[in-house]
Amino acid sequence: MKKLSPISGKELIKIMCNKFGFRAIRQKGSHVTLTNDTIYVTIPQKEIRVGLLGVILRDCGITREEFLKEV
Numbered sequence: 416m417k418k419l420s421p422i423s424g425k426e427l428i429k430i431m432c433n434k435f436g437f438r439a440i441r442q443k444g445s446h447v448t449l450t451n452d453t454i455y456v457t458i459p460q461k462e463i464r465v466g467l468l469g470v471i472l473r474d475c476g477i478t479r480e481e482f483l484k485e486v
Contacts, residue, residue, distance in 0.1 A: 417483050419468055429467070431458070434485040435477060451475075471473035 428447055431437040437449040437456075445460045456474050461469070472482055 418478060419465045419483070421462050422468060422486075424458050424463055427463055427471070428458055428460070430482075430485055431456075431475070435475070436473075442470050 424445075424447075428439065428449065431449055432439065435451070437451045439447050440450050440455075441448050446457050447460060448455060450456075451461045454475055456471055458471060469479070472479065
């Protein structure tokens with residue numbers, strides 16, 4: 416199984432919007448809030464390390480395997 420690696424916040428936002436059906440609803444400073452009308456998640460626009468990336472994916476209901484297919 417391939418491991419998660421750090422990713423930039425902008426790249427993660429792009430993947431979440433284009434591949435998983437999320438859309439940006441607001442931005443405050445360097446944090447962008449995304450939603451898919453059921454789940455709300457806030458993503459910082461900086462380097463996101465593996466631990467935070469795992470938490471964001473779990474909160475969104477996305478498995479690591481699903482995410483790694485899209486990266």
